[in-house]
Amino acid sequence: xxxxxxxxxxxxxxxxxxxxxxxxxxxxxxxxxxxxxxxxxxxxxxxxxxxxxxxxxxxxxxxxxxxxxxxxxxxxxxxxxxxxxxxxxxxxxxxxxxxxxxxxxxxxxxxxxxxxxxxxxxxxxxxxxxxxxxxxxxxxxxxxxxxxxxxxxxxxxxxxxxxxxxxxxxxxxxxxxxxxxxxxxxxxxxxxxxxxxxxxxxxxxxxxxxxxxxxxxxxxxxxxxxxxxxxxxxxxxxxxxxxxxxxxxxxxxxxxxxxxxxxxxxxxxxxxxxxxxxxxxxxxxxxxxxxxxxxxxxxxxxxxxxxxxxxxxxxxxxxxxxxxxxxxxxx
Amino acid sequence: xxxxxxxxxxxxxxxxxxxxxxxxxxxxxxxxxxxxxxxxxxxxxxxxxxxxxxxxxxxxxxxxxxxxxxxxxxxxxxxxxxxxxxxxxxxxxxxxxxxxxxxxxxxxxxxxxxxxxxxxxxxxxxxxxxxxxxxxxxxxxxxxxxxxxxxxxxxxxxxxxxxxxxxxxxxxxxxxxxxxxxxxxxxxxxxxxxxxxxxxxxxxxxx
Numbered sequence: 191x192x193x194x195x196x197x198x199x200x201x202x203x204x205x206x207x208x209x210x211x212x213x214x215x216x217x218x219x220x221x222x223x224x225x226x227x228x229x230x231x232x233x234x235x236x237x238x239x240x241x242x243x244x245x246x247x248x249x250x251x252x253x254x255x256x257x258x259x260x261x262x263x264x265x266x267x268x269x270x271x272x273x274x275x276x277x278x279x280x281x282x283x284x285x286x287x288x289x290x291x292x293x294x295x296x297x298x299x300x301x302x303x304x305x306x307x308x309x310x311x312x313x314x315x316x317x318x319x320x321x322x323x324x325x326x327x328x329x330x331x332x333x334x335x336x337x338x339x340x341x342x343x344x345x346x347x348x349x350x351x352x353x354x355x356x357x358x359x360x361x362x363x364x365x366x367x368x369x370x371x372x373x374x375x376x377x378x379x380x381x382x383x384x385x386x387x388x389x390x391x392x393x394x395x396x397x398x399x400x401x402x403x404x405x406x407x408x409x410x411x412x413x414x415x416x417x418x419x420x421x422x423x424x425x426x427x428x429x430x431x432x433x434x435x436x437x438x439x440x441x442x443x444x445x446x447x448x449x450x451x452x453x454x455x456x457x458x459x460x461x462x463x464x465x466x467x468x469x470x471x472x473x474x475x476x477x478x479x480x481x482x483x484x485x486x487x488x489x490x491x492x493x494x495x496x497x498x499x500x501x502x503x504x505x506x507x508x509x510x511x512x513x514x515x516x517x518x519x520x521x
Numbered sequence: 522x523x524x525x526x527x528x529x530x531x532x533x534x535x536x537x538x539x540x541x542x543x544x545x546x547x548x549x550x551x552x553x554x555x556x557x558x559x560x561x562x563x564x565x566x567x568x569x570x571x572x573x574x575x576x577x578x579x580x581x582x583x584x585x586x587x588x589x590x591x592x593x594x595x596x597x598x599x600x601x602x603x604x605x606x607x608x609x610x611x612x613x614x615x616x617x618x619x620x621x622x623x624x625x626x627x628x629x630x631x632x633x634x635x636x637x638x639x640x641x642x643x644x645x646x647x648x649x650x651x652x653x654x655x656x657x658x659x660x661x662x663x664x665x666x667x668x669x670x671x672x673x674x675x676x677x678x679x680x681x682x683x684x685x686x687x688x689x690x691x692x693x694x695x696x697x698x699x700x701x702x703x704x705x706x707x708x709x710x711x712x713x714x715x716x717x718x719x720x721x722x723x724x725x726x727x728x
Contacts, residue, residue, distance in 0.1 A: 265594060266594060268553065269553075269555065269559075269594045269595050270594055270595055270596075271594070272590060272591045272592070272593070272594050272598055273590055273591070273598075273599065274590070274591040275591075296695070297596045297638075297693060297694045297695065298594070298595040298596040298598075298599070301596055301599035301600070301637055301638065302594070302598065302599055304637075305590065305599050305602075305603075305637075328698065335692070335693055335694060335695075335697040335698070389554070406698070408553065410695070410698055
């Protein structure tokens with residue numbers, strides 16, 4: 191394993207200090223906790239907290255700032271943060287109008303965040319949560335754990351964050367977040383697996399000409415393997431599964447997110463995006479917004495995911511609203 | 522429960538630590554290969570927090586639960602943390618447990634795990650070891666068995682429960698992504714639950 195690290199055990203701690211060193215105008219770290227909050231402290235609006243295992247940078251700390259998150263909790267690499275950490279984040283960001291937790295759908299994440307919610311409720315803080323489950327590679331009907339939360343989570347941060355920033359009440363912010371979740375779908379693939387630092391070897395092995403379709407963001411194997419082909423052909427397969435959901439129809443406006451897994455050059459993501467736009471428009475949909483880049487990564491995994499979000503006037507308004515965070519800036 | 526709750530928890534910690542690599546290996550096959558590592562880290566922190574002066578069973582179990590909750594992470598942290606905390610609630614102020622108390626402890630732990638994990642029996646989880654064990658324990662004390670005898674039988678049921686997890690598909694947790702490929706593997710959580718029950722049994726026997 192070749193990695194730019196010091197001690198494996200210190201990666202998360204050093205990464206968080208690196209974040210505050212790079213972006214002191216945006217974020218500060220809660221003393222003694224793996225939590226990043228806005229540099230200026232709690233605001234008198236509904237606060238948004240997200241988080242999960244580390245290794246998905248810039249998620250979630252990179253989205254702490256005006257128009258998106260108020261706090262982000264970082265667990266060990268690919269391991270959910272514990273309830274006490276989430277609880278500290280909730281207490282720190284609560285400005286009196288309540289807190290919305292944005293959770294990716296994994297058994298551990300849901301349990302730990304729900305426990306934090308109960309702890310905060312005991313303190314009289316109003317907390318609600320939403321669970322993002324946008325990965326169409328996992329069949330919802332077969333597995334009761336349900337679909338995984340992946341790149342679509344970033345769009346929940348953006349839109350619910352803008353809604354909160356507008357001064358909306360907690361119930362309203364939650365409703366908008368749930369509307370995003372109902373209309374967002376993603377699917378990913380890998381050219382090469384990631385290497386978890388503590389494990390020291392790739393989470394799965396692919397032959398030189400093989401790719402894995404339907405991967406998650408923790409090095410979990412996908413739905414199947416096949417020979418590598420043109421990126422247009424690969425993007426078609428991802429889009430085919432997304433369109434099979436039946437929620438995107440001719441005439442709809444959509445946002446497109448072409449997300450890098452961490453190890454793929456932006457050049458390749460842009461090539462993929464060219465085709466994604468052509469296919470989506472070819473089906474009679476309008477691409478109202480496109481985001482391309484590394485937003486929900488899986489360490490050094492090579493690959494990408496495609497996300498579509500069906501928009502209405504309300505979602506569009508919040509998607510286009512300003513945001514000022516380390517990893518997403520929009521005027 | 523003579524000899525104290527501290528000694529009992531020490532024995533659980535010892536057994537979990539001794540099985541750290543075994544539990545991690547089971548998890549490597551169908552999960553994310555950290556169960557033994559996480560549980561051992563949790564119980565190491567528990568032993569740092571507890572002292573032989575801890576005699577209030579409820580308070581000690583609560584402290585154990587809180588520590589596991591903040592140190593284990595993943596899904597096992599909230600599940601075991603909740604189990605110990607719920608067991609602590611119904612034993613507050615006690616320094617000894619009757620068989621009836623022990624029955625209530627097992628039932629409270631199960632209720633806590635079910636509430637937190639939203640799982641039922643037969644989903645390839647720790648419940649597949651604990652529920653049959655608790656049922657056997659209750660049946661035995663109803664027949665007039667003493668604590669040691671009832672725990673002995675309960676551990677047999679836990680073991681059968683672990684074996685049973687090899688035959689079923691996981692529908693909870695990360696193993697559920699594997700679908701049918703999870704068959705043939707025993708559940709790491711059911712295994713650590715069985716190890717816990719065996720430690721309690723051996724403590725009661727004075728082993």
